[in-house]
Amino acid sequence: MTRAxxxxxxxxxxxxxxxxxxxxxxxxxTAQGPDTTTSPGPPSxxxxxxxxxxxxxxxxxxxGTSSRTPLQDLHGTLTPADLHFERHHxxxxxxxxxxYQLLIHGMVEHPIVFTLDDLKRFPxxxxxxFLECSGNFMGRNAGPETTPxxxxxxxxxxxxxxxxxxTLLREAGSNQTATWLLAEGQDAAVMTRSIPIHKAWDDAMVxxxxxxxxxxxAQGYPVRLFLPGWEGNAxxxxxxxxxxADRPFMTREETSKYTDPLPNGTARQFSFEFxxxxxxxxxxxxNLIQPGWVEIRGIAWSGRGKISRVDISTDGGKTWEPSxxxxxxxxxxxxxxxxxxxxxxxxxxxxxxxxxxxxYIQPSRQALLEARGRRAKSYHLNPITGWVIRSNGQVFYRExxxx
Amino acid sequence: MTRAxxxxxxxxxxxxxxxxxxxxxxxxxTAQGPDTTTSPGPPSxxxxxxxxxxxxxxxxxxxGTSSRTPLQDLHGTLTPADLHFERHHxxxxxxxxxxYQLLIHGMVEHPIVFTLDDLKRFPxxxxxxFLECSGNFMGRNAGPETTPxxxxxxxxxxxxxxxxxxTLLREAGSNQTATWLLAEGQDAAVMTRSIPIHKAWDDAMVxxxxxxxxxxxAQGYPVRLFLPGWEGNAxxxxxxxxxxADRPFMTREETSKYTDPLPNGTARQFSFEFxxxxxxxxxxxxNLIQPGWVEIRGIAWSGRGKISRVDISTDGGKTWEPSxxxxxxxxxxxxxxxxxxxxxxxxxxxxxxxxxxxxYIQPSRQALLEARGRRAKSYHLNPITGWVIRSNGQVFYRExxxx
Numbered sequence: 016m017t018r019a020x021x022x023x024x025x026x027x028x029x030x031x032x033x034x035x036x037x038x039x040x041x042x043x044x045t046a047q048g049p050d051t052t053t054s055p056g057p058p059s060x061x062x063x064x065x066x067x068x069x070x071x072x073x074x075x076x077x078x079g080t081s082s083r084t085p086l087q088d089l090h091g092t093l094t095p096a097d098l099h100f101e102r103h104h105x106x107x108x109x110x111x112x113x114x115y116q117l118l119i120h121g122m123v124e125h126p127i128v129f130t131l132d133d134l135k136r137f138p139x140x141x142x143x144x145f146l147e148c149s150g151n152f153m154g155r156n157a158g159p160e161t162t163p164x165x166x167x168x169x170x171x172x173x174x175x176x177x178x179x180x181x182t183l184l185r186e187a188g189s190n191q192t193a194t195w196l197l198a199e200g201q202d203a204a205v206m207t208r209s210i211p212i213h214k215a216w217d218d219a220m221v222x223x224x225x226x227x228x229x230x231x232x233a234q235g236y237p238v239r240l241f242l243p244g245w246e247g248n249a250x251x252x253x254x255x256x257x258x259x260a261d262r263p264f265m266t267r268e269e270t271s272k273y274t275d276p277l278p279n280g281t282a283r284q285f286s287f288e289f290x291x292x293x294x295x296x297x298x299x300x301x302n303l304i305q306p307g308w309v310e311i312r313g314i315a316w317s318g319r320g321k322i323s324r325v326d327i328s329t330d331g332g333k334t335w336e337p338s339x340x341x342x343x344x345x346x347x348x349x350x351x352x353x354x355x356x357x358x359x360x361x362x363x364x365x366x367x368x369x370x371x372x373x374x375y376i377q378p379s380r381q382a383l384l385e386a387r388g389r390r391a392k393s394y395h396l397n398p399i400t401g402w403v404i405r406s407n408g409q410v411f412y413r414e415x416x417x418x
Numbered sequence: 419m420t421r422a423x424x425x426x427x428x429x430x431x432x433x434x435x436x437x438x439x440x441x442x443x444x445x446x447x448t449a450q451g452p453d454t455t456t457s458p459g460p461p462s463x464x465x466x467x468x469x470x471x472x473x474x475x476x477x478x479x480x481x482g483t484s485s486r487t488p489l490q491d492l493h494g495t496l497t498p499a500d501l502h503f504e505r506h507h508x509x510x511x512x513x514x515x516x517x518y519q520l521l522i523h524g525m526v527e528h529p530i531v532f533t534l535d536d537l538k539r540f541p542x543x544x545x546x547x548f549l550e551c552s553g554n555f556m557g558r559n560a561g562p563e564t565t566p567x568x569x570x571x572x573x574x575x576x577x578x579x580x581x582x583x584x585t586l587l588r589e590a591g592s593n594q595t596a597t598w599l600l601a602e603g604q605d606a607a608v609m610t611r612s613i614p615i616h617k618a619w620d621d622a623m624v625x626x627x628x629x630x631x632x633x634x635x636a637q638g639y640p641v642r643l644f645l646p647g648w649e650g651n652a653x654x655x656x657x658x659x660x661x662x663a664d665r666p667f668m669t670r671e672e673t674s675k676y677t678d679p680l681p682n683g684t685a686r687q688f689s690f691e692f693x694x695x696x697x698x699x700x701x702x703x704x705n706l707i708q709p710g711w712v713e714i715r716g717i718a719w720s721g722r723g724k725i726s727r728v729d730i731s732t733d734g735g736k737t738w739e740p741s742x743x744x745x746x747x748x749x750x751x752x753x754x755x756x757x758x759x760x761x762x763x764x765x766x767x768x769x770x771x772x773x774x775x776x777x778y779i780q781p782s783r784q785a786l787l788e789a790r791g792r793r794a795k796s797y798h799l800n801p802i803t804g805w806v807i808r809s810n811g812q813v814f815y816r817e818x819x820x821x
Contacts, residue, residue: 063636064635066634069631095630223493231467233466
């Protein structure tokens with residue numbers, strides 16, 4: 016692909032002109048801004064700040080009830096900790112790490128209380144995983160001026176460090192007939208969720224660090240449950256209690272909330288794992304593009320394992336081509352896809368479609384609507400997203416029929 | 419290893435006592451601090467802040483000329499962007515992204531100027547790499563109260579995103595007989611370094627993002643050169659010019675500085691690649707440990723490729739055992755090693771020793787001193803670091819003979 020660019024195809028136009036103009040001057044660089052070479056700048060910093068020219072918080076807290084990651088402004092696969100999405104049920108508690116305790120009790124040989132220092136002494140694990148809110152779909156009534164952040168900015172990615180939950184259950188002597196756990200947070204909602212115990216023996220973590228540093232309060236400081244690939248709400252923040260049991264607890268957040276009513280009058284419950292999804296983050300609203308080579312970029316992820324491929328359509332879904340996936344492709348992680356496309360300047364729609372290693376393929380909105388029915392709430396929706404490229408280069412969200 | 423912990427060996431003592439005390443009360447949790455469940459906390463935040471209970475900047479700017487990463491306080495493999503090490507030669511310039519330009523000229527068919535938008539339009543790449551200052555060794559005169567940050571806090575790790583330098587050279591039509599590049603920054607030092615052109619055809623990047631977000635000014639905003647595995651100084655920040663040539667330019671920073679005088683009166687010059695190194699980050703000064711199971715943790719890295727193993731000695735270097743390396747083990751990246759050790763309470767010294775896929779093994783200080791001689795400056799030093807565990811559990815830097 017880079018070979019195709021070596022004949023200056025990509026920069027024909029604006030940059031070519033700039034070159035001609037600028038190279039007539041000393042070193043070709045007098046078109047630059049203020050000369051920064053004549054006097055020293057401020058010294059090494061205690062905390063490196065963002066450039067005042069960088070704006071990343073636009074639209075981040077659209078209604079005050081959540082904070083969304085600015086997907087269209089980010090590169091690569093990681094989310095800075097302060098831009099991680101947030102969704103709280105009773106705000107952010109201030110937990111004192113010195114008096115923090117985690118109780119494990121119920122069907123165990125030895126009920127036990129861990130301090131934060133206790134947890135840090137256990138063998139640790141560090142893994143890069145995405146986290147996502149179950150309600151991460153804003154497409155019900157979205158107009159053309161809708162950004163990737165608006166549509167699915169409630170997914171973010173970090174390197175999480177903590178202790179395997181299985182290690183703590185072994186320490187407490189979890190009963191072999193136990194099948195479920197209750198996880199309880201110490202926020203004012205006292206968030207409680209039931210978790211199948213097999214997740215603890217698989218990859219669940221009790222996490223105390225994110226992207227190298229201690230968790231931030233908005234992410235559960237000092238300790239949260241982390242369930243790779245499972246809906247955000249079950250990843251209980253400010254975790255204070257785990258009760259081992261042989262049944263689910265049927266808490267509010269898994270009965271009246273976070274279930275999926277189906278057309279036949281029943282409901283999907285305990286649908287923890289996220290289905291594979293992808294979104295093109297550039298070009299997307301509010302980008303403006305020019306005819307010629309365009310790198311289509313975005314992220315894809317699956318709660319069930321590794322993304323196996325992301326196909327791109329540049330003709331509204333008629334034909335699809337595989338994109339390049341940035342290595343390493345990690346399991347239950349956002350991966351970055353890229354696809355070089357030569358836009359001829361005519362109006363079209365671009366779309367991405369993810370598949371994962373289980374063979375699951377991201378559905379169209381229509382297919383999802385038929386499967387879930389019109390009573391579906393906003394949870395666990397992962398339709399293909401399209402972006403309309405107008406012939407003037409403006410990019411808009413492709414509107415869909417109302418749900 | 420976790421099996422060894424399942425008999426509560428790890429928590430015998432303090433936590434056991436706390437458990438007994440706490441479980442006599444309702445839910446076992448009244449030993450906790452202020453009740454956080456009675457009133458809601460603050461809502462979702464525009465930027466997630468650190469907990470006021472977390473202190474990460476202690477000792478970060480020991481002398482104002484550099485900022486060091488608090489290795490002993492971090493987990494996993496990534497460095498938060500604001501805690502990345504800094505070393506500037508004339509402070510931090512404020513570069514306006516709208517007038518920013520990068521000139522590529524010299525032995526090229528088409529001298530060319532790229533704007534920031536131009537650079538972002540090229541096919542992008544995102545990779546996790548360490549970055550390190552050549553002078554990242556503070557052991558000349560270090561006393562026992564020396565932290566991992568003091569010894570080698572001028573190495574950090576990020577996911578870097580940018581365009582391959584080779585792509586830009588192809589765009590400019592780099593002459594096939596060219597062998598070197600000059601890279602020039604727009605700080606007040608006008609930092610310049612000569613780079614062998616083969617690095618551009620290998621993995622050199624022109625980077626504009628770090629850990630998902632735009633570079634921060636202290637890291638070269640809007641654009642820096644990034645040379646995976648090569649000494650920090652050559653990764654020119656605030657990059658404004660690349661000149662293609664057939665000779666090195668012999669700039670100040672590669673003649674009077676960043677060379678290594680040798681015992682025979684000659685000097686190593688252009689020693690770009692970092693040799694393999696490791697350091698135990700916990701337990702380390704100022705930790706206090708207790709007898710029983712201790713997980714020894716640290717980071718290891720090599721400028722030449724992947725770390726193949728990190729061996730741990732808990733008897734002052736007499737015997738060595740392999741540690742576990744956190745997957746995925748990436749090339750030219752910090753990797754996290756962990757080793758479970760049962761401390762019997764007697765005084766000893768613990769050490770780590772990294773090896774990389776080229777077969778290189780991290781040397782002792784004595785071996786390094788013999789190879790480099792007493793005239794060696796502080797550059798490119800990577801000796802094994804030891805930590806003395808006193809019988810009272812206090813951990814101190816193992817002092818070494820003066821260089």
